[in-house]
Amino acid sequence: MDLRTRKLFDRSLTGVSVMAVALMALALAILLAPIVARGLGAFFFRATSEFRRFNLEQFDRGDPRAVAAETRAVAAARRPVYDMLAAFEDELAELDTSRRPALRKQLREVKEGLVELLGPPPGEIAAVMLRQQYGQTRWDRARGKLAGILFAVKWDYSDPSRMGRKVLVPRRSAFAGTRLEPLFPYLERNLKAMLRPRPVFYWRFLADRSLDSHFFGGIWPEILGTVYLTLGAMLLAIPFGVIAAVYLSEFAAAGRVVSLLRVCISTLAGVPSIVFGLFGLAFFINTLHLSRSKSVLAGSATLALLILPTIIRASEEALKAVPRSYKEAALSLGASPLRMVLTVLLPAALPGILTGIIISMGRAAGETAPIIFTAAVSVGQPLKLWETLSQPTPALPWNIYNLATEHQAVDEIRHVQFGMVLTLVLLVLLLNLAAILIRARISKKMRG
Amino acid sequence: MTQIPIANPSLEATAAAGAAHVNCQEFSFYYGDNQAVTDVTLDFPSFQVTAIIGPSGCGKSTLLRSINRMNDLIPGRRTTGRLVFDGQDVYGPRLDVVALRRRIGMVFQKPNPFPKSIFNNIAYGRRLYDSLERRELQAVVETSLQRAGLWEEVKDRLDDNALSLSGGQQQRLCIARALAVDPEVLLMDEPTSALDPRATARVEDLIAELRGRYTIIIVTHNMQQAARVSDHTAFLYEGNLVEYGPTARMFTQPREKRTEDYMTGRFG
């Protein structure tokens, strides 16, 4: 091969590999950007008057007089809407019979849309479900609902070779010439006056319980559940993990037993997480009867097994990095090996062990598959500490899955889903950041 | 620093014969802010053996590795002055490193055979730029191994992994590997420091045999070795060239006090 072709090869390799790294970074950016951008929407958004009324009535938050004044002002702005509806209903009886059924259907859709947008009309008996008692609390969702009132959705199947296309038809044209026709421009013009959007920072998204299956409120039960599960798993895994690491690095002579143990550790690390979940169900719940059904305890035990190998490996590495001279100094002073481990080795290796522990904490917090059958439920209240022994809990990873796939109104609560994902991702990344900082401090100390 | 006159009667003769040779003109080498080689001016005579000696950290390996630009891998390296091979500035913008290294072979401190068969180790360099037929390649491998004095020992097991050889054999394999691409210059960076005395003697004999066929530049911390194998010796101290001359004279009548001190073991 001549030199030019060889060099071309060389340059292409450089190009390809740098491109691979760039692609990797791009993948991360594409992954994180929407999660961060839309996740922040759960915390920072334009809240409507409904949000403030809701907060006062359900959480007893805010100035009652201000909210009452706002409610009055808003009601005044809404009055023409209900007047127009009433006037049209009188008119409907006089209309051409051929138009009536179609208009009646459209009217029903408009009224349903208005309930969702503004809450129940004045004078109506309060519905049972919370979501029917309040209008839209978020301005962005209110705008979406408004569009649903202004336009009817039709599907266009005229081209048989393609899938149906969505077409938006303005409802105003359907009601042309009736007393309801002015409703639509009125809504469009006066939505702000009817809902009074104001920017808020809803940090209580993290601390509020959820109401009416996440239509309102925050994600505190999920956060608490994740914290319980993670801490429980750490509590169970740390002693075993660190002891195993001490044994492997200090006491074990190389031999069959040790290499068998090592194979087991790496095998355990390779078991798919869903198999852990199934095992937790079959062993901790159906055999040991740790709890009658799913519980935080069973979930923590399952997660503990999952992160055991990570802790062992990280701790062993940290222990091996402790200079031999430390150990020898302690032993030469007549300390027993066990005493040497407790007084010299473990303190010296502590930052490294901590790094491993924190990283596996992030892993335990984010795992879903092992807790599906052992600990997680979709809806639940925050647990008391002693209840963790027998009660299942909602948890961030499981509820992200649940809200994104099985919730009855997946599209209505996207902001909650994104907020949850962002919270979980931030939790895990902060744990990792902590680990990185500790590691950086260790290596700085090692360098002197 | 003091300028050292280069006394080298044989130089003109070989240069006139058209052989490519290496010379440094006020050559300096920096690692970031650290100057490892300072203003070295030196002419390596062709087809002879030149030894570079000096205490560890004096820049002798750096100087050697500058010749085939082995230091390119180090971030933040910088050079001033000129280092010329075959009339071309080694650090010039138009120089092709790959072509340069083909013409300047190198043998390292620790034997570093590839984890491949003996045959493939020797054929490695040749295959990069030549698509020879199997028979031609076999001839190249045999010649190179013979020149490195290894042929008799390995001719029956050319397909064995090179890592199965002894340390001394591995080092001679590395020399054979370098010879297989027909270099004009052979750089040796303390080639015997990882070997036992017998293997060392074998490599030294080999250097003597290769003399006259290749321009050899050898870095060594072992003064006896320098005295045994080299025609010329350069003494480097803290990056500066202290003294340079025919080996026989350098070891009997050093002109510089520091050379004498080093050779008599007063520091180093």
Add this chain to the structure above:
Amino acid sequence: MSDAASRLRRLAAFLSKSLLLMATAMSLVAVLLIIVYIARDAIPFFKLHGLKELFASAAWFPSGTPPEFGAWAIFVGSALVTAGAVVVAVPLGVAAAIALSDILPYRLRQAVKPVIEVLAALPSVAYGFFALVIFAPLLQQRGGSLLAVAAWLVLLPLGLLLILIVSGAATRSVRPDVAPAARWILAAALAAILLRGLLALGSLLASLTVASGTNALNVSVVLGVMALPTIVSVAEDSLQAAGRELREGSYALGATRAETLFKAVMPAAGSGIIAAVILGVMRAIGETMVVWMASGNAAQVPQPWYNLLSPVRTLTATIAGDMGEADQVLGSSRYHVLFALALCLLVISLLANLGSEWILRRKQRRLGGAK
């Protein structure tokens, strides 16, 4: 020191050491328990239905009367998705590992490391959420054009490179004075063919309609990205471990960086790279949330089998999805079949793990023995 005291002390040391050993044996116990308990609940299924139904039939109707448990389509789904992930992750991962170990300058390398760590740390449910909520709609609406752009991006540079090499090789025996001209004419002709082909392929791909964004392709891409950090870090470690001496030996013979990497470093680091790929594959096979959320969960063999745009169902997603219903009928075939699937998954992961362990160890022995 008295005799009794010393004996006591030795006893204490022995006891504490055995205690340590017992705690260490926890992993061994856990592995055994997992195997035993998964197998224990899997065996009733095999007793009742035998092996043939599970592996040979593609009829998966666990709630039918009579129920049918043909998991062939599920195995195909797992295999397809994993293969797709490998296609995405292995070239990208190995190339990135090469960049990190040999090409990027130190500073940039330090900047890239956190990217890998974050990719590895992100919870799988976050990947799944992305696949379902962001990637799937995108794929459904613009799938064709996305595929066309991807095809252009991958095939154009590779094709051009191939053309240059082919035209160089084909004109080697041509007379030197006309060789450059011949080479350029040949290259131009080949490039024209390549462009034609790419245009045709691009418009073919762009005309594809993606019926559903939750399909094997979606999951393959996301799983590929998930497996990347594992592959990159393990492969980079083994590339680094090949050592500077080896690289210098190759450079000194006049090899380019690419030649050094492909002919000296990669052969030396090969087993580590294979182990990296195995670990990456394991990550893809064992992953639950992404496939459960975004694979479409249709227990059918795609038509044709390589059709990545059709929804599939995998082993892990089946276990996760069906257990909710099977839980109430504890002891039924529906319950036990999930353990049978888990047993298959477990066996695959055990074999892969032992395989990679064996590869790495053999290499260690080989290198260790030579020193």
